[in-house]
Amino acid sequence: MKRFIAALLLLAAPAAAQTTIQGDDTVISLGNAPVAESKMRHAASSAAQAVMRGLDKLAGASEDIILTTGENTQFGPLTITMQDCRYPKGNPSGDAFVSLTIVDNSTGKVAFQGWMVASSPALNAMDHPRYDVWAIRCKLDDRTPSVVAGESSPRPIERPEGLGGN
Template structure:
């Protein structure tokens, strides 16, 4: 199913479909500790990193539909474990967190929205 969704997105882009986007200056990310059930929202500026439990989360950039900052945000995120090795690096999409998700036994991380101020 994931392959079909990605193929559809690529096909749409190759057929001339493109949405105009704006770049935020940061993002709000949500972290779920699956063992304790704790949720934590963290605001990161573009280029910043923050520890979240046993992970280090880095935000490269966040984008959103032009003129709609509360719209479907997508952010380029790198997540590292305690050894410093990346366990995830890629675009996370607010409306489809399972499309490109962090696969970690203890934590879930997803983007909520971009920051614009």
């Protein structure tokens, strides 16, 4: 009976997982059956500027913030400093990763420090009772922001007189 149980345990135990790297692909296999395949990480490029969006939750007002590496920018009582903005090499409109330090000047405490990911703002979000700040994209040149590029107009849209006014 002990031999029978030992044989069942050997048959039921999975083979050790093995990772095989073939060119640009990583294949993780269990025994002979592949269970996961993924592309290796691609190289990233850095940009000198990042486009962030800030929201004052109390006033309901949002503002686009253009940050330059190493410089401080004020948004309400927050001082925002960008260390780096990275994007997939060869795809500047791709997913942005922005390294930030945000200090709340009213309390003197660091409200956020780390990387924000443009495609997943909730992944590593700033936790502040009144303000939200999140990454939009890396900015590669100093051309005027455009809606097509994912940025809002530099000036707010003004409503013509006589339309919907009180």
